[in-house]
Amino acid sequence: MLYFDIMNRVYFDHAATTPVDKRVLEAMLPYFSDSFGNPSSVLIEEGGPPRQALDEARKKVANLIGARSEEVLFTSSATESNNLAIKGLALAHKSKGNKILFSEIEHYSIMLQADSLRGLGFEVDFVKVDTDGLIDMADLKKKVTKGTILASIMQANMEIGTVQPIKEIGRFLKEQGVLFHSDGAGTCGQIPVNVQELGVDAMTISGHQFYGPKGAAGLYLRSGVPMRPILHGGFQEMGYRAGTENVPAIVGFGEASRLAQVEMEEKVARVARLGQKLWAGIASITYLHFTGHPTQRLPGHVSFWIEFVEGESLLLWLNLNGIAASTGSACASNVLAADETGLKASHVLTAVGVPPEICHGSITFSLGRENTEEEVDYALSVMPTIVDRLREMSPLYEKAKGGK
Amino acid sequence: MAQGPYSDKVMDHFMHPRNMGEIEDASGVGEVGNPAxxxxMRLYLKIEDGKIVDAKFKTFGCGAAIASSSMTTELIKGKSIDEALKLSNEAVSEALGGLPPAKQHCSVLAEDALRAALEDYKKKQGTA
Incomplete structure (x- = not known):
């Protein structure tokens, strides 16, 4: 039925990761074998160029988000940044209170810290979102109480695309004297972000979501905000993060940040236009429900679920037709897990009201700068065939159509 | 063309499901669901003289569920009821070249659908 000898892949999964920009790779190469020195070896010649390269990268990342150089720390991943921010800030402010708030749609690297935080004596509560995925401000206001020291609310959710009103949330939290961390893995380098305007105290930045290499990420920490390290050892990263810096990856992260800033406007406009086209075309599929906010969302991000079509099957068929996407379907949630207890409906979809008992066909398309109009047209041409085919197989669809 | 944790066989049955569809005058129909x-999964059987002469399925599910349904219909066609009752989920999984641990329940579902269809047949025959 479908043609799967596809030579060219259509990559619509930029929320998962992006290819390293060739210019970024160029910038990284000298720091593997030539300028290989340890940036902490400041008293010998070999340490000089790597140290300068780190400083340079820090400046570039800081510029991207409107921060000062000394407010940017390098880590190994957004997951590490999220762990450092939450545990590090919580431990440093324990004398002021023990309550921590997360939104209920945070990434696992935030959500799954709850248990260990409780073990450290903290109380963790979750702030609700509405059906568009936006923070329920009334619930936030209700849950910020006397002992609340820290709140972590992501700027954009990569499964449903919703972008939160971080400025408004930041203003409220500041009035209440609550520290504010925001996971910006879905936004920094992808849409304009300015930490001063947003009013955040800490923000996670992920380089491989915007054409930087994996293995380097950042944490913005407002100057003067105390934070404890969670990795102990040498005095790297101003004492906040021990361990020899991954110099080549950090150089790449810096260069990717510089390029993202220079090319931001053009990229956002282009990706948004393609996303709108994809959204409009997909809307004609029956029994399709878009997820996330219709307008306050990431550009080029289209997410939806389709009744009577199971997500993993849809993802596999898209893949066979050369299209890379992702799914939040329970069936595909953890296909590599040791047993079926790993199969759970996405907590994000459940939070925005998608019925958890039915394994719906949730799909996320996240477009990037190299995608073309032809690729969008191609995806729109194959989608209906795949959906029809899976529905034809589904005993649930004939029931809905009034069959047996 | 294996895909991630799925074997060549699983992908083959997923892409080219055998016996997908319905049997109008089925001797027995079994429908089961998996809460996990x-x-x-819905399985249709056509039984003549105690023998399964035809089997078809309709499934809403993941790659493993579709492949397990498809493989089950292949394995039971031409078998007697007694032989079909002996079909285990392990046999389905094995015939598919193995399923990832988290997806073993899909082969259990196929076994359950088969048993439900045979129950339905017996009920219709008045022998249950």
């Missing part, structure tokens, strides 16, 4: 994942 939300899969729904």
């Amino acid at each position: 994942c939300g899969d729904v």
